[in-house]
Structure formats: structure tokens, C-alpha cells
Amino acid sequence: MPAGKIIKGVGGLYSVEERQGGGVYLCSARGIFRKDGIKPLAGDDVDFEIDALRAGYGSVRAIGARRSELSRPPVSNVDQMLIVLALSEPAPDFLLADKLILAALSSGIRPLICANKSDLPAAAGCAGEREGYERAGFLTVRASKSGASGYAPLLSALSGKVTILAGQSGVGKSTLLNGIAELSRAGAAGADSARMAVGAISRRIGRGRHTTRHVELVRLAGDGGGYAVDSPGFSALEICAGAWGFRELDALYPEFLPYIGRCRFAGCSHIHEPGCAVLEALGAGSLHAGRHGRYAAFYAALKQAGDRKYAKKRRPRAGGPPNANNNQA
Ligand SMILES: Nc1nc2c(ncn2[C@@H]2O[C@H](COP(=O)(O)OP(=O)(O)O)[C@@H](O)[C@H]2O)c(=O)[nH]1
Ligand SMILES: [Mg+2]
Ligand SMILES: [Zn+2]
Known part of the structure; x- marks a missing residue:
């Protein structure tokens, strides 16, 4: 049975790219859903069966x-998050960048910082x-669609x-993804460009391109391979607050690590x-x-959110007059 990777899922049909050969097959997943109740995700590594009667x-x-799983956008097995900031136009939002770093680290994903529009x-x-x-x-890399660094x-x-691209709208993520994919093809050996051609043909089976909000893994050609994922329509990834609280926040700051445990007070x-x-x-x-x-x-925002949750849980329920606004049974 061939092995492959789901590069896109639309309406219960999944585009699976064959690991050897690079052909893309449009696959259903009814059997596995019925058996295990698992909904496949873009990014999943799968075994699939090729339909003998219907080509493609x-x-x-x-x-x-x-290895990892994000819910917005829904994608699995992401290794890295490329946090894209523009040097200007728009001015960099470091608060968003740090939030994205927290989201990445708490999902087991390595953050990379891209200083884009370096022209x-x-x-x-x-x-x-x-x-x-x-x-x-964190590794920081300069980039631009033109000029010295490219x-x-x-x-x-x-x-x-x-790698998933993340960052404010307008920082150049989509331009960067197209540019990187093109650059990877330009550098690929002959055999690999043939493989890409196969992929490009079978890909026409799929619908829509970059106009939708669907997650799509774009393959990078060349020896190293790899995939990049844009997050169109998701200006900020869902920041999974709630998964961790203010007490765990310092552990998500790698630069604090040498000092943790050396403060006078526990719970500092x-x-x-x-x-x-x-x-x-x-x-x-x-x-x-x-x-x-x-x-x-x-820290302050998380603590406040935590306190609110706690206060809600402890609100006395017996004794008082019935709440007219409470329409719960
Ligand atoms: N000066 C400059 N402009 C860029 C660069 N990359 C993208 N842009 C422009 O920035 C705008 C937003 O780019 P886009 O890729 O749509 O950003 P996205 O919203 O993050 O996907 C477009 O007008 C691009 O042409 C760059 O490296 N330098
Ligand atoms: Mg875009
Ligand atoms: Zn301290």
C-alpha cells in the first residue's frame, strides 16, 4: 500500500501526495472514519489504496x-512556525509575534522569525x-521578494x-510562499522537476487554489523536500489560551530558563x-x-482570565433569590 501525505482536504475528499513518485490522488476516508472515528487532517501521513478503476x-x-496538531488552521505534523514580520508596511507587531511564539512552543512547534520586506x-x-x-x-532570517537577501x-x-507561515495580514506571507516554492523548483535537479510536473498535472483534479480558506501544503522541490503552509484568512492563529495558565508562562520563555528556580520566592x-x-x-x-x-x-491577562474563571466556579448558588435571568432548567 503506498504511503503519502494529505496536502489538502475539501468536503471530505483528501488530496494525498504519494511519497514515492509525487503523484496526487483524490481520496475518500469513509472507511477509516467509520472504523476509528478519526477525521483526517491536512498534514497527516497516511497509507492509501489506489483505485484500480478510476485513475487519480x-x-x-x-x-x-x-507529531503535532493545530486546530486553526486545522493541520497536523507541523515542525516549524515561520513568524513573518515586515520591517515596515505594516509596522511590526511584536506582541502578536510573541503570542505566536507561545502558541508554537505550547504545541511543540519550533518558532522561526522572518524579518521580511528587508528591502x-x-x-x-x-x-x-x-x-x-x-x-x-530563535533563528531569525531576513527575506525580501527582491534585493540582496531574497x-x-x-x-x-x-x-x-x-512549516506554517503566520503573521499579520500584509507582511508578505503569500508572496513569500510562492517565491520559496519557485526558488525550490529552480534549484531542483532534473529528476525532481519531472516529479513536480507529475504533481502539477494530478493537482488539477483538485478544486480552487489560493482563493479559499482551505489549508494546503505546498511542496518544496529539491533534495531536502519539505512543505510550506500559508494561513490565508487566519490573520492570527488561534492562540490556545486555556491550554496553559499564568503559572506555566515563564516556561515558554527559553531565555528565562537559566534563572528559573533561582528566585527568592517559589511561584515568583x-x-x-x-x-x-x-x-x-x-x-x-x-x-x-x-x-x-x-x-x-x-501574565497579567492570563491571571485575570484565570481569576474570572475561578470566581465563576465559586459563585454561591444556594440561599439567594432565584435569578430572573437564569433560564437554565
Ligand atoms: N517592498 C516589499 N513588498 C513586499 C514584499 N513581499 C510582499 N510585498 C508586498 O506586500 C503586499 C502584501 O503581500 P502578501 O503576500 O499578500 O501578504 P500576506 O497578507 O501576508 O499574504 C503586496 O502588495 C506585496 O507585493 C517584499 O519583500 N518587499
Ligand atoms: Mg496572504
Ligand atoms: Zn522571579
């Missing part, structure tokens, strides 16, 4: 264990922020991995406590002030 069709028989003059503060991300251990450094960072928020090792490092210039400031804002 098949059915999914088994879904491999998922434009940088908005104030960009260089310092870049240093903050590098200090946190997309070449980015292609090597994406090669061999499944690293925002105002005396004897806080994180604040000491911040004062000594070892931590980036912007990253820490946004951490403090997230």
Missing part, C-alpha cells in the same frame, strides 16, 4: 500518529527586537520540514518580587526589555 482516485486506509527601511526598534529573539534562541536563506531553513511571577533572578538578569542587561515587558502583559 483512491482511499485513505490508515493515519500515522500525529524597505526598518521601523524603529527592529534591530533591538531581533537581538531579543536571537538571545531567546528568499535563499529562508529556503534552507524550511527545507525538509513542514518575575514581575515585581524582591530577589527575583529574572529581574536581576533584566537589570544587568542579560534579558531583552521588550520581551520581558510583553511577558508581563501576558
Whole structure:
């Protein structure tokens, strides 16, 4: 049975790209859904059966264990999140970037930072922020659709991995995805461009292209392979607040790690406590002030959300007069 990857799913039909050969088959998954109750996702690694009677069709028989799973957009087995910021037009939103980093890290996905539109003059503060991300251990890559850097450094960072693009609308994600895919094809060996041609033909079976909100994995040609996924219509990925609370927030800041456990008080928020090792490092210039400031804002927001949830649970129910607005049975 051939192995492949679901690169798109529309209305219960899945486009499965064969691992060997690269042909794309339009597959149903009724059998597996009935058997295991699992709904296939774009990104799933599957075993599928080719329909002997209808060329280009098949059915999914088994879904491999998922390494990661995002719900908005619905896609599995993402290795990396490329967080795209423009140096200007639009001005970079570092709060959104940090939120996306949190979403990635808490889903087991590696964040990468892309400083896009590097042909434009940088908005104030960009260089310092870049240093903050590098200090946190995130790879940061410059890119632009034209000019000196181009997309070449980015292609090597994406090669061999499944990467989802995320970031504000207008930062150049779609342009970048097309540019990277093209660059990968230009660099691919003859055999590989033949393989891509096969894929392109079978892909015509599928409907719609980049006009819909459907998730689609775009294959990168060349030795490394890999896929990139745009997130059209999702200006910000769903930030999975609720999956973690303010107490776990510091663990999602890799640059805080050397100081965690060295504060005077257990359960230190690293925002105002005396004897806080994180604040000491911040004062000594070892931590980036912007990253820490946004951490403090997230901490406050998460704590408030947590307190609200707690207050709701503890609201006394017996004794008082019946609530006229309460229409629950
Ligand atoms: N100057 C400059 N403009 C770019 C670059 N990449 C994309 N753009 C422009 O930015 C606008 C938004 O691009 P788009 O790819 O649609 O952004 P998306 O909303 O993130 O998908 C378009 O007008 C692009 O032509 C770049 O590297 N430099
Ligand atoms: Mg776009
Ligand atoms: Zn502390």
C-alpha cells in the first residue's frame, strides 16, 4: 500500500501526495472514519489504496500518529512556525509575534522569525527586537521578494520540514510562499522537476487554489523536500489560551530558563518580587526589555482570565433569590 501525505482536504475528499513518485490522488476516508472515528487532517501521513478503476482516485486506509496538531488552521505534523514580520508596511507587531511564539512552543512547534520586506527601511526598534529573539534562541532570517537577501536563506531553513507561515495580514506571507516554492523548483535537479510536473498535472483534479480558506501544503522541490503552509484568512492563529495558565508562562520563555528556580520566592511571577533572578538578569542587561515587558502583559491577562474563571466556579448558588435571568432548567 503506498504511503503519502494529505496536502489538502475539501468536503471530505483528501488530496494525498504519494511519497514515492509525487503523484496526487483524490481520496475518500469513509472507511477509516467509520472504523476509528478519526477525521483526517491536512498534514497527516497516511497509507492509501489506489483505485484500480478510476485513475487519480483512491482511499485513505490508515493515519500515522500525529507529531503535532493545530486546530486553526486545522493541520497536523507541523515542525516549524515561520513568524513573518515586515520591517515596515505594516509596522511590526511584536506582541502578536510573541503570542505566536507561545502558541508554537505550547504545541511543540519550533518558532522561526522572518524579518521580511528587508528591502524597505526598518521601523524603529527592529534591530533591538531581533537581538531579543536571537538571545531567546530563535533563528531569525531576513527575506525580501527582491534585493540582496531574497528568499535563499529562508529556503534552507524550511527545507525538509513542514512549516506554517503566520503573521499579520500584509507582511508578505503569500508572496513569500510562492517565491520559496519557485526558488525550490529552480534549484531542483532534473529528476525532481519531472516529479513536480507529475504533481502539477494530478493537482488539477483538485478544486480552487489560493482563493479559499482551505489549508494546503505546498511542496518544496529539491533534495531536502519539505512543505510550506500559508494561513490565508487566519490573520492570527488561534492562540490556545486555556491550554496553559499564568503559572506555566515563564516556561515558554527559553531565555528565562537559566534563572528559573533561582528566585527568592517559589511561584515568583518575575514581575515585581524582591530577589527575583529574572529581574536581576533584566537589570544587568542579560534579558531583552521588550520581551520581558510583553511577558508581563501576558501574565497579567492570563491571571485575570484565570481569576474570572475561578470566581465563576465559586459563585454561591444556594440561599439567594432565584435569578430572573437564569433560564437554565
Ligand atoms: N517592498 C516589499 N513588498 C513586499 C514584499 N513581499 C510582499 N510585498 C508586498 O506586500 C503586499 C502584501 O503581500 P502578501 O503576500 O499578500 O501578504 P500576506 O497578507 O501576508 O499574504 C503586496 O502588495 C506585496 O507585493 C517584499 O519583500 N518587499
Ligand atoms: Mg496572504
Ligand atoms: Zn522571579
